Amino acid sequence: MKNNLPLELARNTVTLYTGEVFIFILAIVYTFIVPRMLGTEVYATFIFIVSIMNTVVLFTGLGLSGYLSRFIPQFVTENNFEKLRSTVSRIMKFRLLFSGLGVFIACLFSLFFLQSFLHLILIILPTTIVISFLSLVSSGLYGFKEFAKHKFLDFLISLFKVLFIPTLFIVYGLSGALFALFPIYLITVILGSYWLDPKIPKIEVQEVNSIKIKEILKFTTPLYIEGAFSRFRIPALIFVIAYFGGITSEIGYVFIAITLTEMIILLLMIITKALYPTLVRAFSRNDIKELTELLNHNIRYAFMMALFAIPIIFFLGEHIVSLVLGTEYLMVGTLWKIISFSLIAVAIGAPYRRLALIYKRTEINQAFGMILFILTISFTIILVPLAGIVGMSYGYTIAYSLPLVFTTIVLFRLSRIKINFLNILKVLVSSIISFSCSYFLFSASNYLATAVFTVLYLTLLFLTGVLRKRDVSLIRMLIQPNKSVR
Secondary structure, three states, rough: OOOOHHHHHHHHHHOOOOOOOOHHHHHHHHHHHHHHHHOOOHHHHHHHHHHHHHHHHHOOOHEEEEEEHHHHHHHHHHHHHHHHHHHHHHHHHHHHHHHHHHHHHHHHHHHHHHHHHHHHHHHHHHHHHHHHHHHHHHHHHHHHHHHHHHHHHHHHHHHHHHHHHHHHHHHHOOOHHOHHHHHHHHHHHHHHHHHHHHOOOOOOOHHHHHHHHHHHHHHHHHHHHHHHHHHHHHHHHHHHHHHHHHHOOOHHHHHHHHHHHHHHHHOOOHHHHHHHHHHHHHHHOOOOOHHHHHHHHHHHHHHHHHHHHHHHHHHHHHHHHHHOOHHHHHHHHHHHHHHHHHHHHHHHHHHHHHHHOOOHHHHHHHHHHHHHHHHHHHHHHHHHHHHHHHHHHHHHHHHHHHHHHHHHHHHHHHHHHOHHHHHHHHHHHHHHHHHHHHHOOOOOHHHHHHHHHHHHHHHHHHOOOOHHHHHHHHHHHHHHHOOOOO
């Protein structure tokens, strides 16, 4: 591994982590403030309309953002700036065309099938075009390893949501809350474009060196299918719940529980995002040893965080939700505890899924998205009528975990990059022992149980060698760059 790589990795990881922490805090504030201000019924309608907008964005994405984040590091490594500029230009035009088409189709569909919500849908649909461009701009900054700017855009969106949505709801009601999304995303896309434009070389593209749309679509079509299926599962799940029980407070409960879990997943994925451009460059150099080492570091960190988060949610989840949202949202805490077990599969499977992009085997991610969607909706259709949203949450957890296990096995056979299962076993045993010892204190005080678990867990990680001095050294290097990693 290159001498400057640990420092680069540490800086990238801390940059993303710092940004994610602030975004995480704002997301919690948003998740707790907006539902309380809107009320359970109005918030359910708000989520329903936003789900329609997200559906349009997903089905017009075509996986183009994934192409930029995958190939920009490669083109920079190869000094192929003509192909870089050609790719960015064509992808922008392609995304604009399909975004406009998606908005038109959504308008027609709403006119015939959702007339009672038509005025609200028309308010929010223009935002889809802005979000489409923002995803490309953000992926471009990420591909150029501009992690601070990439993450600052996410921070601005979270901050503006906390400020604009409640304010416009107070003044204009639900219509104002929905319209607030347009200026939020417009401001961020303008700022992101201002940052991205200087990174793209101002050269005249020769046709012989320009990349073909067919080549782009060969890579992005499976990503598009995967993204459409895997991300549409949440709106589809909401539509299914609405079909069986109407637009009730249960939609809000499920959405908040899933959102809280997704926030934890974002924290788990920080180092994965920080590593991805470096992994691409290691693969381009055919440095499999470095690829293996970095991937196992990624899995080790993610698994430690996952096995820490699940017991903490068990001890404090319902208490936090009840304290912040009120007792009417107490069901959210129950759902959150169940869904959080999906973090175990995410910690291993999500880092491995990056190999599908690196090896240009995006059809594996396509299969993941399709299986995830089919399982999620199938479990929801079966379990909601039988066991309500609590039964659905068990099905959601199983549906999320099985495709990750499947893709991990497939990618292991493809890459032959081995997981250090000994470290995983040590983390698992440390978490189980710590949880078992602290569980008996749960009835007396959930805070005491949390504190005891934390101390025992970290102690066992150090004693077993999973948490190492080298991990501390990576952080110290940010303060003293001349120090080497031991």
